[in-house]
Amino acid sequence: MRLAAEYDNLIQPVIARAAAQPDLLTLVFIEENGEKEFIRAAQFHTQSLAYARALQSIGIAPGDLVVLVLQHCRELLYAFWGAMYLGAVPSIFPFLTEKLDPAIYMQRVHDLIAQEGVRAVITFPGFKDELRALLADVGCQVLATNDTSVDLVSGNFVVSQPDGERIAFLQHSSGTTGLQKGVALSHRAVLNQIDAYSEAIQLGAQDVIVSWLPLYHDMGLIASLVMPVVAGVPVVWMSPFHWTRSPKILMRAIHEHRGTLCWLPNFAYNHCVRAISKRDLEGLRLDSLRMVINCSEPCRAESHAMFLERFAPYGFREEALATCYAMAENTFAVTQSQPGVAPHVDWVSTDALQRARQAVPAPPASAGSTAMVSCGTPISGCEVAIADDHGNRLPERHVGEVILRSNSMLTEYYHRPDITAQALRDGWYFTGDMGYIADGHLYIAGRKKDLIIVGGKNIYPQDLEAIANNIPGIHPGRAVAFGVFDERVGSEAVVMVCELADGHSGEDEHREIERLLRLRVVQQSEITLSDVRLVGRKWLIKTSSGKISRAANREKYLAEFQPHA
Amino acid sequence: MDAATVSRKLKEYICRELICKADYPLQEDEPLITGGFIDSFSLAQIGVFIETEFGVYIPDVDLTVQKMDTLRQMTARVLEG
Numbered sequence: 001m002r003l004a005a006e007y008d009n010l011i012q013p014v015i016a017r018a019a020a021q022p023d024l025l026t027l028v029f030i031e032e033n034g035e036k037e038f039i040r041a042a043q044f045h046t047q048s049l050a051y052a053r054a055l056q057s058i059g060i061a062p063g064d065l066v067v068l069v070l071q072h073c074r075e076l077l078y079a080f081w082g083a084m085y086l087g088a089v090p091s092i093f094p095f096l097t098e099k100l101d102p103a104i105y106m107q108r109v110h111d112l113i114a115q116e117g118v119r120a121v122i123t124f125p126g127f128k129d130e131l132r133a134l135l136a137d138v139g140c141q142v143l144a145t146n147d148t149s150v151d152l153v154s155g156n157f158v159v160s161q162p163d164g165e166r167i168a169f170l171q172h173s174s175g176t177t178g179l180q181k182g183v184a185l186s187h188r189a190v191l192n193q194i195d196a197y198s199e200a201i202q203l204g205a206q207d208v209i210v211s212w213l214p215l216y217h218d219m220g221l222i223a224s225l226v227m228p229v230v231a232g233v234p235v236v237w238m239s240p241f242h243w244t245r246s247p248k249i250l251m252r253a254i255h256e257h258r259g260t261l262c263w264l265p266n267f268a269y270n271h272c273v274r275a276i277s278k279r280d281l282e283g284l285r286l287d288s289l290r291m292v293i294n295c296s297e298p299c300r301a302e303s304h305a306m307f308l309e310r311f312a313p314y315g316f317r318e319e320a321l322a323t324c325y326a327m328a329e330n331t332f333a334v335t336q337s338q339p340g341v342a343p344h345v346d347w348v349s350t351d352a353l354q355r356a357r358q359a360v361p362a363p364p365a366s367a368g369s370t371a372m373v374s375c376g377t378p379i380s381g382c383e384v385a386i387a388d389d390h391g392n393r394l395p396e397r398h399v400g401e402v403i404l405r406s407n408s409m410l411t412e413y414y415h416r417p418d419i420t421a422q423a424l425r426d427g428w429y430f431t432g433d434m435g436y437i438a439d440g441h442l443y444i445a446g447r448k449k450d451l452i453i454v455g456g457k458n459i460y461p462q463d464l465e466a467i468a469n470n471i472p473g474i475h476p477g478r479a480v481a482f483g484v485f486d487e488r489v490g491s492e493a494v495v496m497v498c499e500l501a502d503g504h505s506g507e508d509e510h511r512e513i514e515r516l517l518r519l520r521v522v523q524q525s526e527i528t529l530s531d532v533r534l535v536g537r538k539w540l541i542k543t544s545s546g547k548i549s550r551a552a553n554r555e556k557y558l559a560e561f562q563p564h565a
Numbered sequence: 566m567d568a569a570t571v572s573r574k575l576k577e578y579i580c581r582e583l584i585c586k587a588d589y590p591l592q593e594d595e596p597l598i599t600g601g602f603i604d605s606f607s608l609a610q611i612g613v614f615i616e617t618e619f620g621v622y623i624p625d626v627d628l629t630v631q632k633m634d635t636l637r638q639m640t641a642r643v644l645e646g
Contacts, residue, residue, distance in 0.1 A: 032625065098630050099599055244605045246612070246625045267606075275609035277616055455606075489606075511590075518601030528604035530585065 001198045001231060008164045009187035011084055013230050015159065018045035026229060028236040029074050030253060039074065044081070044229070047074070051082020053157050054148040055120060058141050062087025062160050064119035065170070069109060069127065071095045072239040075145040076215060077225060079122045082148075084168060087160030088119075091170035091182060092216045097241070101523035106134055112172075114138040116182060116414060164188030170414055171218055171328040173458050182414035183328040193331035193408035194227050196379040200336040201261065201291060201322075203227075208288075209235040210259035212243030212250055217456065219296050222332035223263045247272050248280035251314075258288040263324070265296045265456030269303040270490030273310045287315030291339055294373075295324040296456040298444055301345050301371040303490040318342050325375035325442055329429055331408040334384060335442045337376035344374040346438055353445065357399040359436045374441040382406035384442055386435065391425065394436075399445050402435045403428045450550045452483035455491050459483075459527055461550060467520050468496060473504045473513040478540055482554040484562070486530065493530030496521075497557055500534050510534050533561060571619065572640045578614050579636070583607045593637040598630045608633055619643050 007013050017024060022042035029037045039047075060066060066083040068090060070076040076092065083090035093112070096105045113121065113135060120141045123131055128144040135142060162168075168190050170182035197203075209228050213220030220240075228235040236257045238249055250272070253259065264272075294304070304321050312318075323343040325335040337343040350370040352360040362369040378384045385393050386400040394400040405428045412420045423430055432451065435444040452459040461481035468479035478499035483492030496517065504513065514532045521527055541552040572593070580589045583603045597603045611633065612623045621643050623633075633639050 099601075099605075241605070242625065245608045245628050247609055249625075271606055271609065275606070275613055277613050279616070279622075515600065519599075520601075522599065522601030528598075528601050 001195050001203070003230065004164075004188065004191040004195050007191060009084075009162050009166070010168055010190055010226065010230055011159060011161065013232075014041075014048075014081065015045060017041045017232050021232070024232060025234040026232075027074075027077065028234065028257060030236065030238045030249070032239060032242050037074065041232075044078070047078040048081035048085055049157065049159070050148040051079045051122070052085035052159065054143055055083060055086050055088060055122075056157070058120065058143060060086060060088050060120050060141075062162065063166075064088045065116055066090045066120045066122065067109075067113060067118045068092045069095060069121055069123040069131065070145070071124070072214070072241070073145075075122075077229075079145070080169070080215075080225070081229070083122075085159050087162050087166070089167050089169055089184075091118075091172060092221065093172070094214070094216045097526065099522050099526050104524050106130075110134050110138070113140050115180070116170075162187055164191070165411075167411060167414075171221060172216065173328065181416055181419055184411045184414045185328075185331055186411050189408045189411070190222075190226060190331050191230075192381055192406075193222070193333065194230055196381045196408065197227065197333045197336065198231055200333065200339075200376075200379045201293075202339050203231060203233060203261075205233070207233050207260045207290075208257050209233060209261045210250065210253050210257065211235055211263065212238045212240050213263060214240040217296070218326060218328040218332050219263050219265070219456065223293075223295075227332075244271075248276045251276065251281060251284055251286065251311075254286055254289060255284040260288055260290045261293070262289065262291075263293045263295050265491070266294055266298060266300055266303050267455045267489055267491035269294065269307040270488065273306045274488075281314055285315045286311055287317065289316060289320045291322040292316075292320055293322040293324050293336075294343075295326050295333075297453045297491055299323045299343070299373040299375065300490055301373050302487065304342075304373070323373060323375050325402075325444060327431060329410045329423070329431075330382065330404060330406055331410075333379050334382055334404055334406070335376040335378050337374060343376065344441060346372040346374060346441070346443060348372055353399065359397040359399065359438060359443065359445075372443045372445065375444060376442065377440050378404075378442070381408065384437065385428075386437055387428075387430070391430075397436055397438050399434055399436045401448050402431045402433045402442070402444070404431065405429065450482070452481070452492050452494055454483070454494060454527065459494060459525070463525060464494070464496060464521055464527065467524055468498050468517060471498075471513060471517050471520065473501055473509065474517070474534075475499045475501045475537065478537075478548070480540055480548050480550055480553045482550045482557075484530075484554065484558065494527055495531045495533070495554075495557060496529055497533045497535055497540065497553060499537055499539055502537070531561070533557065566619065566644075568640055568644060571643050572636055574618060575611075575615075575639050575643070576636055578618075579603065579607075579611070582614075583610070591636060593640075594635050596634050597636070598634050600634075605630060611639065615639075615643055621646055 018041045024041040026044045027039040125144040132142045168187045211224030321342045323337045326333045347364040347369045348359040349362040432449040434446040464481040469476045486493040543549045581587045
């Protein structure tokens, strides 16, 4: 694909396709009740245009920020593209779920909108009045999905034609801390990414993408919306909430639509194996899949093996296993494994990896060896290197921070020159991930920051610790959160260890403190804690500078509470 | 199978496999998902467990956070068959 040479922005290819191939299948939208809607290129264009017109009618101009507060629905896709048609900058915000505390959610929406100077929010009719009241003080307008009409489309609306350097959209990471940075991506960067990534996966007209991924995350937004719509490849779409409860719907959709490509975070391999019954798979064929791409959390050989074993009887092939290393700051992909070849597994000495931070080759599948799964090689236009703590380059097989530079990188963290300067140095983006390179392949071996990744979602431990500080019975400032890898789940489990305040010693009292902590954490972050330990004073280890050390306390927790893990 | 047996088996499974604290004194009306004890992914596993253990298939429309948040709700749904 050579879109970047032909087009200046993400709008032109979509309009060109609507005119040249109006009946080309763009999206298949599967409802929770199993009903399907087939959306074609001309319809996608017309519906998106309706949003552009509606936004214009309330005074939104090119360059204005537009936030979408919508559940999984077609309107979300149209609204996203409609905002871009106007030259405005859309960003998708996660929708309120039954687990979150509505008051806290609303406060977060308000703060984000005030902080970034968002000019309009698009939401469901039932949410409009509430949002309007919430946002009255920040000069942000609220548009409901029923405020648009395709009848308005006729007339002289002129679709914006931004130049390639203009910001196309923002991507936000999750959590309170993550919301403070909106990754701003230019049209040019996204077009470059689509060109390079579609080449890396050999994307073609015969492909069918199947996805349950949420769109507020880069993997969902780029791999299952922006890239397919711009490249003209159909995507079959289902609700992330429905998939969570019923992962069989993914396999059924692959079977029914002869899906060829699917992106999954590592935990999803385990979830599909653990929560799909044999009965659910009866009569299904998965042999159309040419790549199932593991992305957005560390890739595990065990997860691949169990997925292969479980789904091979239904036609899934080993060579369809694939991996990718991606991040919103590079639009999406940084590296990709080769299509048609299962990702290389590098067996290294566990001890050398942990102590000397070196990947020393070791005998496969033997005691003292660790299987590292290759994330593939850099996509074209992207350069990857490994740096030490001072930013100096490290040789092959030395573990250090993964840094990259490319033609698909973020322009900035929106309105945040401070954190932009921290992350971007001399044109290189410092990812915070630790890894090594061997024979041109990238391997990820942990993180520099204390970030926890659960099910592909970034969790900032400081957000959870701040919640614990306000729980009666927990000593303020004496709580720590960290991730522990859970083999069964295939992802990190979130653990909290909290010191009790004086005078809280009864077992019933402890149980109430734990209940309240779990409740507040899930209501404010949607995170389910896998383990909570309430400990006595002075249990937690501090660093020499007096801060509570997450790494040291994690080690102490493992030794004391999970000695056999 | 009577309600007490279904409830006991569900409780054992949830505490042992999902909360990972076999001795946790789970109450009948304690909110499991909205209370932060198990996540939405566990619902899918509970569905598979119910099918294997009790031979009852829970359709997707019933396998929701709203309808399956407590032990009492789950037990009642299993007994419906």
